[in-house]
Amino acid sequence: MLDIQKIRADFPILKREVNGKPLVYFDNAATSQKPQQVIDKIVEYYTLYNANIHRGVHALSQEATDLFEASREKVRAFFNIPQAKQVIITSGNTHSINAVASGAHVFVKKDDEVIVSAVEHHSNIVPWQMLCERVGATLKVIPVLDSGELDMKAYEELLNDNTAFVVVNHVSNALGVTNSVEEIIKGAHKHGAMILIDGAQSCGHMKLDMQALDADFYTMSGHKMCGPTGIGILYGKEEALNALPPYQGGGEMIDQVTFEHTTYAGLPHKFEAGTPNIAGGIALGAAVDYLDELGMDNIAAYEHELLIYATEQLKAIEGLKIYGDVANKAAVISFNVTTLHPYDIGTIVDKLGIAVRTGHHCAQPVMERYSIPGTVRASFAFYNTKEEIDIMVQALQRAVSMLS
Known part of the structure; x- marks a missing residue:
């Protein structure tokens, strides 16, 4: 209790x-409030060990790096993610979705079909429209019943051998209805399609197990689970993340750079170009601790x-x-x-x-x-x-x- x-x-x-x-x-569906424990972590970072991470041998950089990576591990354990390198730190749920959609041309080809639902947030519609326009794919929509539930019979009829990607939210932000994501995931995989679940409205309100759920990608919003704004999570199966090209180029996400050719770093850094929201990442770990304790x-x-x-x-x-x-x-x-x-x-x-x-x-x-x-x-x-x-x-x- x-x-x-x-x-x-x-x-x-x-x-x-x-x-x-x-x-x-x-x-709270727009953003959750923050406990003092999370607020204190933000102040603590800027007061005691403000430094860039992963790039310095000095004490402050080492301390900040350790705390940032400790948060990644907390997220991994909290959502039962197999490995910490499958936890990609982003600027938010929208960033996470776009990181997948921007590189999903490796999964979606001309004349393929992408299925979305009629109850999606704009951030889980527009990136997939943009993908379909780029590659010449077709966007299909799962209709919604009068009750607010998805028409699962219609979903089954939409699935076919041309289905390459399915994207749905776990919980509708507009209606609060929890979708039958387990059934949706199984249906997509039965037809060999990839699937992304938008977990913005679920990650702070229900127990989630990424291994049991079996989605290829799952996105989360830090500020909707008592964490700061400007921080998000992208989970992906290791093989899916390895196949996905980087969303942004810059520092941290590279292995070797020459003017002739660049090679990319391994997971998770391949998707984390530039200086992240370090304070937000550390404070996200405090939010996870808080929720976990409750x-x-x-x-x-x-x-x-x-x-x-x-x-x-x-x-x-x-x-x-x-x-x-x-x-x-x-x-x-x-x-x-x-x-x-x-x-x-x-x-x-x-x-x-x-x-x-x-x-x-x-x-x-x-x-x-x-x-x-x-x-x-x-x-x-x-x-x-x-x-x-x-x-x-x-x-x-x-x-x-x-x-x-």
């Missing part, structure tokens, strides 16, 4: 007020409890419609109230100290599927409480009365 009040004390931002009201932070199963269970409670309370509001109201979902509720614009609702509840996200959530095809301009999205984390949900419900009722 989690001691929620003790946990909340670790997050300094939860003590602040917004518009004279205690902050209720329900925008236990991902405990986090998932408590967030599901919040989801069930919030869903029941919100359904009591007349005219409120939840999109993606299914059993298998993360602690995200995307909704509208009658014909009221989500932006107007979000603006009013902000005046009452409540942070929710409004708009299309970088998932315009999802909104087009439901013929709506956007939604109000409340997304919960393990440091939220049922009392905060009650405050949000009261604020929504007030907003509805003001706008109706």
